Amino acid sequence: DADVTQTPRNRITKTGKRIMLECSQTKGHDRMYWYRQDPGLGLRLIYYSFDVKDINKGEISDGYSVSRQAQAKFSLSLESAIPNQTALYFCATSDFPKTGTYEQYFGPGTRLTVT
């Protein structure tokens, strides 16, 4: 089984709808991240969490919110989806500082289309 899972894998929604993307991990990592990837722009950080009580905005948090329900679960919500939120969304985990490495482990991604 995959260590980092995301649901749904694909989603088409309409402008104005609220949508939640979910991420679960079995790696036991404290740190979790949400990124979006757009062609030509690379991955950009939306939100990150160091533990259940520590949640922080990333580079592009406007229009998004998150919830860290448990160490293993980190959800991303689009409160009112708009077409320019159409993108590939990745969840990632990290074991820094326990391991001293910045390496992150990615889920398989959610392809979101807002019409």
Place this chain on the structure above:
Amino acid sequence: RKEVEQDPGPFNVPEGATVAFNCTYSNSASQSFFWYRQDCRKEPKLLMSVYSSGNEDGRFTAQLNRASQYISLLIRDSKLSDSATYLCVVGTQTGANNLFFGTGTRLTVIP
């Protein structure tokens, strides 16, 4: 200015060729450096870390030049299975211990 810049390519090379990718980063305080591989519509996966002394893993060699803030990846004897996008990734000690990603360089190895 972008944190990490790399040539987007595409690079189209024949099987068996040697190909090199380059990347520059803007923050001199950056501490960790990686090359990730991303197949089409899939998640990025770590290919290799990059150390100041340079490191090699089979056909892949990574180099770091801190003075020039420059990272490279050399792939020898290219295989069809090497076709992918290669992401240059830099770790910087910020509040998030963030990774900053380049936009990726697309490689296609041609039979």
